[in-house]
Amino acid sequence: MKRIIALVMAAAMIFAFAACGEKEEPDVKSEGVMTYAEYVAAALDSEVVIEAYVQGKQSWWDNKATIYTQDKEGAYFIYNAACSEEDYAKLTPGTKIKVTGYKSEWSGEIEITDATFVIEEGNYIAKALDVTSMLGTAELEKHQNEFVSFKGMTVEASKDADGNEAAFLYNWDGSGEKGNDLYFNVSLNGQTYTFTVESYLCGQDTDVYKAVEALKVGDKIDMEGFLYWYNGANPHITSVTAAK
Amino acid sequence: MRKKIIASATAAALALCGLLTLSSCHGSRGLEPFEMPGELDPERQYTITFWAKNDTNKAQTNIYAKAISDFETLYPNIKVEMRLYTDYSRIYNDVITNIATQTTPNVCITYPDHIATYLTGVNTVVPLDELMDDPRYGLGGSEVRFDSPTREEIIPKFLGECEFGGHYYALPYMRSTEACYVNKTYVEKLGYELPDELTWDFVWEVSEAATAKAADGTYKVNGQNVMIPFIYKSTDNMMIQMLAQKGAGYSDTDGEILIFNDTTRSLLTDIASHAKTGAFSTFKISSYPANFLNAGQCIFAIDSTAGATWMGSDAPLLDISADSIVRFETEVRMIPQFDPENPKMISQGPSVCVFNKKDSGEVLASWLFVQYLLTNDVQIAYAETEGYVPVTSKAQSADEYLDYLSRSGEDNSTHYEVKINASNLLLENVESTFTTPVFNGSASLRDAAGQMIENVTKSVRRSAVVDDEYIDKLYDDMNSLYRLDQKTSAAGKTELGPLPTEAKVLIIALCAVWVGIGAYFGVSEYKKFKKNLQKS
CATH class of the missing domain: 3.40.190.10 (Periplasmic binding protein-like II)
Known part of the structure; x- marks a missing residue:
């Protein structure tokens, strides 16, 4: 009996190691749909058709939805796609959608605008990619809009427009109030970066909003969020926890 | 870092506005017109809400906060609660949403275009004519506890931008081009x-x-x-x-x-x-x-x-x-x-309006705060944060403001040359606006x-x-x-155009029926009268 158990465990370990080394198989795209590589290669202002899975919903307004989506190879930011409120409710994390729109750039952020979409069969939720080591490198931009994580960073003081120091600011210069975007500084290896809690994506009642409001200068934290771009990396953070 | 806010709010506002109009048709009478109270009751505590817009600029929010604090010192029985916005369209939408529930702010930074929509509600926005001219609490009034500008001291062109439908519905706060x-x-x-x-x-x-x-x-x-x-x-x-x-x-x-x-x-x-x-x-x-x-x-x-x-x-x-x-x-x-x-x-630039409330004392308290925003302290300080110009001749000709303009280029903060040149551009061309x-x-x-x-x-x-x-x-x-084929007037009422022929025929027929009924009744009464006369 012991032999059988040992054999089963050994076999399980072998399979487990094999799975660790396995890379996710890319999606098979429907006819007429671009691969992620084709999307990256497409010219700005050209029409694009992609299939991806909803990872986060930023806002719905005036029958337009702004959504973070991703497939197994990369991410797509869908800005102000035509969307009824009823359809927006169906866009739960993992939902597969086929999007037709135009590849655009706004302050360095590559996005799909003037888009329409249809919901398809399929479900996928991306694991956060640890990009801590890519901070400050050109490599980071290749992961624009992906769900990413940053580990072991230190909260640094932010200065408002009056020169007052704080662990976070409401709006970029401290001109806002509770409910506005939160801006906070975090450092790693002597370099400081500004991260954001985007209030449309994570409002004042969310855990991450409250967690950032509770930060103190010097705290060591791990973070997850979407790698938004605004004249450079401007991650939209969705979770903050004490560093492990 | 400034934020990407490109939400097209208009369609949503139109939809809300439509709901507002419909709800006012179905029984909601809205508020009674504002009537000027005899005095501001010093024994009562008033709390007024102020929805303010800033350009994501800490200096501007500081000026609002100081203005509120100074005003509350002058009027200890009035408390001003501020809500900050960085986008006019957000204020517009929130106001429209709150009109239906009669939960508008008391005072609001706005554009005249937006007020025209607010006026689709019944007595929603207070016409300021009577308040402006009141000898005690009006502009430069005897009971006002600060150096308020007179009506003549508000730049006429800027004040004129707040008049429509025969009334002033706002005061200018800042102007830019x-x-x-x-x-x-x-x-x-x-x-x-x-x-x-x-x-x-x-x-x-x-x-x-x-x-x-x-x-x-x-x-x-x-x-x-x-x-x-x-x-x-x-x-x-x-x-x-x-x-x-x-x-x-x-x-x-x-x-x-x-x-x-x-x-x-x-x-x-x-x-x-x-x-x-x-x-x-x-x-x-x-x-x-x-x-x-x-x-x-x-x-x-x-x-x-x-x-x-x-x-x-x-x-x-x-x-x-x-x-x-x-x-x-x-x-x-x-x-x-x-x-x-x-x-x-x-x-262009922000104006400020007063929303009507059941309590006329609350409206008067709001009006006093609006006037306070036009004092030199607030006008000059706010104008210096950007390429704005003050809306009163009193502030524009103040030594403090003239000194500020004359020091263009002395530094790259308060006296940043590009900013002061921008202000001068408007000051020198008001008549071309x-x-x-x-x-x-x-x-x-x-x-x-x-x-x-x-x-x-x-x-x-x-x-x-x-x-x-x-x-x-x-x-x-x-x-x-944008529903531009639905023509509306300055007062906010829909102009339906000439009556269709069918409607005219119906109205004429109804009139004819009423005339007929009247004639029948008259003839009957005359016959009764004649009969009674013969009997007697």
Whole structure:
């Protein structure tokens, strides 16, 4: 009996190691749909058709939805796609959608605008990619809009427009109030970066909003969020926890 | 870092406005008209809400906070609670949502176009005429506990912008216009001399020249991979001002929509041709003009004078990394003109209105706070935060303000030259400014004006053809999307036009029936009377 158990465990370990080394198989795209590589290669202002899975919903307004989506190879930011409120409710994390729109750039952020979409069969939720080591490198931009994580960073003081120091600011210069975007500084290896809690994506009642409001200068934290771009990396953070 | 807020709020506002109108038809009588109370009861505690707009500028929020604190010291029984916004359209939508539930703020920073929509509610916004003229609590009134401006001291042109439907529904708070912030270094590098007055022809010509590329694919003028020579922030203003300069139709005070004309068609075609070459783009399509200007990737950046602190190599407010900034000489010019001898430019900037409440004392308390926002302390301090100008002659002629203007260029913060030049641009050209007619729907028309430029610009970038057929469809789309075919008057009531023939026939028939009934009744009574007479 012991032999059988040992054999089963050994076999399980072998399979487990094999799975660790396995890379996710890319999606098979429907006819007429671009691969992620084709999307990256497409010219700005050209029409694009992609299939991806909803990872986060930023806002719905005036029958337009702004959504973070991703497939197994990369991410797509869908800005102000035509969307009824009823359809927006169906866009739960993992939902597969086929999007037709135009590849655009706004302050360095590559996005799909003037888009329409249809919901398809399929479900996928991306694991956060640890990009801590890519901070400050050109490599980071290749992961624009992906769900990413940053580990072991230190909260640094932010200065408002009056020169007052704080662990976070409401709006970029401290001109806002509770409910506005939160801006906070975090450092790693002597370099400081500004991260954001985007209030449309994570409002004042969310855990991450409250967690950032509770930060103190010097705290060591791990973070997850979407790698938004605004004249450079401007991650939209969705979770903050004490560093492990 | 400034935030990307491009949500088109108008359609949602229209929908809400529609609901509001319907609800007022179905039993909701709204508030009674405001009546001036005898006095502000000193024994009562008033709490008023103030929805304020700032330009994501800490100095501005500090000034609001100080104004509230100083006002509360003068009036210990009035507490002001402020809610901050950075976007007019958000205030607009929130106000409309709250009209239906009678939970509007007491005081609100706004645009006259928006007030016209608020007026679709019953007695929603207080007409200020009586309050302004009240000898005790009015402008410069005997019971006002601060140095309030008199009516005559408010710049007449600015005050006039708050009058519509025969009443004043707001007071101006700050005024600005648009300016063209120019990279003079690049204009000269391209072989041109920057004139004192820009024409559209000049701006287009230089912009086209700046699209020339070197053999390595970079732009000759800046040696970079990016160059958008001409970027316009508010395309609604662009269209409105171009039409005004051309003397072409936009709308009239009765709410008649005149924008879908041949001049507009010609302007759109011209703009599309420059967008196609890459000489022109917009904020909505590319991003903030200031970011491109400061990075040496734009030559003509048109934005509000209230955005001057973001413009130029030494701008005190920056949205791009320091290593992206390029050194160049910044000049501030009036927006391009078709006829420089008769310049025309928009007058814009926040105004402030008072919402009606059941408690007239609360309204009076709100009115006093509005007046306080026009005192020299608030006016001068706020005007200095950006390229705004104060709205009172009292503040404009104050030694403190004149000293501020005279110190242009002394530093790159309070006395930043570009900012003070922008303020001077408006101060020197107030008589050349104009506003568009205000009516229920004028905010939508403004959005449509800008959207047409956005659409043609986007379309040509995407290789579509902008021709007459395209523009015919664009006109139809705009009419439909912004409901511009539903004509409304300045007072907010829908004008239904002449009665249809069927209705006229029905009314005449009803009248005839009533006349018949009357005649029958008269004859019957006469017969009774005659019979009684014979009996007696």
